[in-house]
Amino acid sequence: MGAYIVSGAVVKVDRHFERGYRDLAYDVVKECPDCLDVDYVVISSALPELTAHQVDLSTHIAQWLGRRVPVVRVESGETSGLAAVDLAASLVSSGRNRRVLVLGLEKVTDYPTYVTNYFYSLILDYEFEVLRSVSPPAYAALVMKELMRGGVKRECFSSWAVKMHENATSIPHAMLRFKISYDSFKDSQVLAEPLTLHDSFALGDGAAALVVSSSPNTNASSVEIVFSATEVGLPAYLRENISDLTASVKLLKLSLERYGLDLKKVITELHDSYTPYPIAILRSLGYLDGGCDLNEFEYLNTSGGLKARGHPIGATGVYQAYEVFKLLTDRLGSKTASTDYGLVHSMSGPDNVSRVLILKR
Amino acid sequence: MKLSPSQFWRIRESQYRLIITECGSCGRKSVFKRSVCPFCGSSNVKHVESEGFGKVLDVTKVMYRWNSSDERPPLLVGVVELDEGVRVVGEIVGVGDNEEVKEGTRVEAVLRRYASDDPYGVIYYGIKFKPIKTA
Numbered sequence: 001m002g003a004y005i006v007s008g009a010v011v012k013v014d015r016h017f018e019r020g021y022r023d024l025a026y027d028v029v030k031e032c033p034d035c036l037d038v039d040y041v042v043i044s045s046a047l048p049e050l051t052a053h054q055v056d057l058s059t060h061i062a063q064w065l066g067r068r069v070p071v072v073r074v075e076s077g078e079t080s081g082l083a084a085v086d087l088a089a090s091l092v093s094s095g096r097n098r099r100v101l102v103l104g105l106e107k108v109t110d111y112p113t114y115v116t117n118y119f120y121s122l123i124l125d126y127e128f129e130v131l132r133s134v135s136p137p138a139y140a141a142l143v144m145k146e147l148m149r150g151g152v153k154r155e156c157f158s159s160w161a162v163k164m165h166e167n168a169t170s171i172p173h174a175m176l177r178f179k180i181s182y183d184s185f186k187d188s189q190v191l192a193e194p195l196t197l198h199d200s201f202a203l204g205d206g207a208a209a210l211v212v213s214s215s216p217n218t219n220a221s222s223v224e225i226v227f228s229a230t231e232v233g234l235p236a237y238l239r240e241n242i243s244d245l246t247a248s249v250k251l252l253k254l255s256l257e258r259y260g261l262d263l264k265k266v267i268t269e270l271h272d273s274y275t276p277y278p279i280a281i282l283r284s285l286g287y288l289d290g291g292c293d294l295n296e297f298e299y300l301n302t303s304g305g306l307k308a309r310g311h312p313i314g315a316t317g318v319y320q321a322y323e324v325f326k327l328l329t330d331r332l333g334s335k336t337a338s339t340d341y342g343l344v345h346s347m348s349g350p351d352n353v354s355r356v357l358i359l360k361r
Numbered sequence: 362m363k364l365s366p367s368q369f370w371r372i373r374e375s376q377y378r379l380i381i382t383e384c385g386s387c388g389r390k391s392v393f394k395r396s397v398c399p400f401c402g403s404s405n406v407k408h409v410e411s412e413g414f415g416k417v418l419d420v421t422k423v424m425y426r427w428n429s430s431d432e433r434p435p436l437l438v439g440v441v442e443l444d445e446g447v448r449v450v451g452e453i454v455g456v457g458d459n460e461e462v463k464e465g466t467r468v469e470a471v472l473r474r475y476a477s478d479d480p481y482g483v484i485y486y487g488i489k490f491k492p493i494k495t496a
Contacts, residue, residue, distance in 0.1 A: 114427055118427040121427055127368075131475055131476070131487065132475070133436055134438055134450050138421055138425075141421035145419055192422065192423040193424070237392075237448050
């Protein structure tokens, strides 16, 4: 028995001031008629206790949607979404369930940005990092500096952001559907030197739904989940080299080798909360050695990535999986792909935990 | 910010002192008082206290605002390698306007305020690092 993604929908990542968790859940399942024909629901969300004062979110969402099926919430920081897809795949491939709805939900725009920044910072170790004034952008800046010491030019990080914005222009559900230029970095607000706001993800509310089934759709619009794995890394401050994102690199290398894939050819959604992270990962995998030409990659973050599609923290992994599913089975915005495999990568913080999913047409 | 005094009290040894965990199995050292070695998972560990001196491996000036600290940006956050060969992350304070903290700057651990509940509430202190002035 296998695990197949057979259906899905997303809402635009945005500042949905008029919509709460319940509304976003309703909005996304409304776009996916067979999303409620399931025997289990897995909700991924990272921050509802902090942003909505809501414990047991999954039960309340199920009640709101009028569902009486078993429901559970998965939380694993920024990787919550892929963790939820992984759980759903386990449930159907083990034979326990027939069809599982994975519902990624996050509501992050109800507070001033600095308050949400604090909530988001709690993906780090509260007692040993956050209390010591260490925040996610501080780590990203330190990774960036380490890469620059190793010869990576500032323009390389900028080129990632420029490319992501360009990709997002044709994605209807992307938050930032406009292009940026290299010049715009000069005026971009500094988060932590040398990291700027343009190097950072776009923070938005979001909801994404996928149905994971034990059998493929008869009309062939489904993809098989052929690989799903997780690796926990060392705390960043204990690493020999802070730019070594070893958990991600190990999982991606394993995935590429096992399935004979090349990131230049395969559909890939790479976690890019901050521009230094994908650059570090690609270099560790042997790409970008001679420079920083991202056009070598045919289907890299077609969505615009966390940078431009946006990053609704605990829902992002579900968005990524949906985007790869759509590219493999149909189209994503105006984009199509002629490859049989797609790869999704997610990580929390500076590679504290990483997850990889491989989908096959 | 509201912190739980009991939560802070539980971790006081790792906040007020620089405790190093030495692993008897893999031989590696890590900062903070731990029951298990983060490198190999062994519980064959012992704890020693750092002398509190080290050098900056890298530092960034953080301009990003978040409210976990009473302090407002900018603040310096860096990775420090203690003389015992262990790395720790934290804030670097006591840097004058005309002073520069960079890779290799010698620092010492000092006790400084992390946060307070409110003007009449509990004040939480912990380790930060300060450059060692040379004559």
